[in-house]
Amino acid sequence: MELARLFGECLQSIRKRQGISQEELAHLCDLDRTYISLLERGKRQPSLTTIFVIAKNLGYKPSDLIKQIEN
C-alpha cells in the first residue's frame, strides 16, 4: 500500500501548508473527517472521484496532485 502512504503524506503536507484542519478539509470535500485521517495515514486508497474532490478543494489540478506522488 506504498502508493496510499505516499498519497497520504502528500495530502497531509499540502493541507498543513495551507493551514487547513482535517475537519475543515472534510467539510469542504463533503467527506468524513475520519476518512481524511485514514487517507493521510495511508490506511485507505482514494478513488478517482475522491482524488478530484480533494485536489479541487486544495486548489490543485488532480494531475498535479498525482504528479507529486509519481516523482
Next chain:
Amino acid sequence: MELARLFGECLQSIRKRQGISQEELAHLCDLDRTYISLLERGKRQPSLTTIFVIAKNLGYKPSDLIKQIEN
C-alpha cells in the same frame, strides 16, 4: 459517476489505439478482464493503485492519464 464514465472512455480509446484487447490489458495489469470492462463502461471507479497500474501498462504517466480526464 461522470468521472468514472470519462475515465472509462479514455481508457478504452487508449487501449484500442494501442491495439490491446481487454484480456491482454487485464493480464498485464494482473486485473480481471470483467473489471477492465466495468471500468471502461464507467460502472466502477479506479482506485489510486489501479490508476497507476493501468497507466504504467499503457505507457502513460498516471498524471498524464488523469490530465486527459481533467480537460
